């Protein structure tokens with residue numbers, strides 16, 4: 001895979017340095033059959049250093065995961081070697097089935113078929129709380 | 140369809156409406172004796188709380204409705220492992236409104252997401268207990284005629300006391316309210332409550348460790364229980380406990396128009412000798428709880444007299 005040139009796929013750019021691996025895991029990219037490149041510590045004028053992920057497949061990903069890990073990310077969609085879409089990802093207002101509540105008294109620990117939802121309560125400090133029990137999201 | 144899961148789901152205006160309705164119900168109970176005729180309240184109590192359950196049942200009966208339900212998990216299908224969602228899906232077919240008590244935090248919200256009828260959170264573990272807070276607010280209103288400008292002392296366990304957190308949240312919305320937080324250092328108000336409801340809104344407050352020093356400045360004194368199990372050692376508990384017990388001696392320093400509230404049950408944090416003092420309002424507070432629950436049931440069912 002040529003990491004510079006993708007014909008059809010996604011380039012997840014402006015990940016804060018060190019955040020790439022976390023996104024790689026949370027998106028389950030290790031399970032993909034296509035080529036995936038995680039490029040770490042790329043020099044960046046804006047950010048000093050950043051991580052980039054390139055996925056050689058035109059697929060849908062959970063943008064909330066990206067926003068949660070690193071809120072200034074951009075996602076570029078490439079088709080036939082051209083960028084057809086560029087999305088700036090902000091901090092998501094809600095995280096659904098991304099994190100699991102660690103409060104042992106929370107109803108999510110026993111209720112079957114429940115969606116794990118966290119809501120953003122403080123954008124500045126990036127604090128999420130469980131929708132059900134208000135426990136702080138695990139770090 | 141509306142539910143009541145957290146007291147902050149209600150706007151200031153809605154709380155005023157509920158208080159006005161509860162006041163009218165108390166003054167003219169005969170006008171409301173039939174308003175919920177043929178309606179049923181299900182009290183789903185997955186853990187026992189006799190006081191809260193009876194208050195809800197009395198409220199519905201005084202509105203002309205009827206009640207059904209269970210008072211502990213072992214007498215319900217929950218003991219067979221049925222989920223909260225499934226329970227309310229079934230009960231919604233029998234009842235017009237549900238009051239749910241559950242030991243797990245967030246269970247009433249799960250119920251509300253699934254329910255075809257309004258759900259009232261009657262207490263979910265150490266999390267929320269909105270009808271207690273409505274009761275507290277109604278009592279303060281009845282005693283003081285409003286909320287603005289009051290100095291409210293909160294005494295005892297401010298760390299784990301959910302009723303304290305909800306009362307602070309609800310009262311911080313009124314102009315000029317001032318809080319005096321009276322607790323041992325070990326049981327101070329958690330940072331997230333202070334940041335969210337006091338620091339963020341610029342409400343005036345002070346933190347003190349002595350009830351004696353603070354009592355003279357208060358319009359309202361809200362007492363809570365200091366529990367033995369919250370302390371590292373028995374000595375520490377014994378040393379601190381007495382500082383947070385309200386006695387006739389301590390009340391001597393208080394103003395004549397102070398109102399003493401307590402969510403009950405009380406253990407020893409208010410000496411029984413205080414009960415005869417006209418400033419002791421906690422039994423009246425429990426009585427008022429029925430009227431505000433009546434108003435809430437009417438609001439959620441959308442009925443009027």
Ligand SMILES: [Zn+2]
Pocket residue numbers: 101102103106107108130131132133134135245
């Ligand atoms: Zn939770």
